[in-house]
Amino acid sequence: MNDAFGKRVRRLRLDRDWSQQELSLRSGISTPHISSIERGKRFPSLEYAKRIADALGVALVALCDDASELRSPKMRGSAEELPLYLQNFVLNEEATPYLEVAHQMSQLPKEDADLLSLVIGLLVKRRYETPVLTP
Known part of the structure; x- marks a missing residue:
């Protein structure tokens, strides 16, 4: 080095x-x-x-x-600049895996990150538009 x-x-x-x-x-x-x-x-x-x-x-x-x-x-300069719901999410220990993936996505080339964001958006949309059948 x-x-x-x-x-x-x-x-x-x-x-x-x-x-x-x-x-x-x-x-x-x-x-x-x-x-x-x-x-x-x-x-x-x-x-x-x-x-x-x-x-x-x-x-x-x-x-x-x-x-x-x-x-x-x-x-951002500090976490306090985030909306309150995001501050709570970031501070929640269960959010760590999601934050690690978000960090990994931030390292991807823009085209790859945009594609992954699109796929995630489509999956979320599908999840909330498809009625969940309960037995």
Whole structure:
């Protein structure tokens, strides 16, 4: 790993107007450690690299591979900006599998993500339009 990892972390963090403290809170990694990583003075463990990527909302490869496109996904500033029903959903432990799938979908090329969204929409529509027969 080279110092490009830290530069990419810094770029994405600044794209979101986050301080190092904000990234620290979102990733669970100390602010001094984040600072050292961004300056290329320390290299993160695989676990820390994954936590940083997850906090920034990007695939780990986007931080590690200079050849990969580094695009900053649109993210809200905080969970409080979400409607109350979504805040409750995000905080519910049973929502974790859905949130993990949503994160995976966010890493797909736009065309693939659009297709999956369309299929999910059709399945939901079908579910609510088809009467459920009870024995």
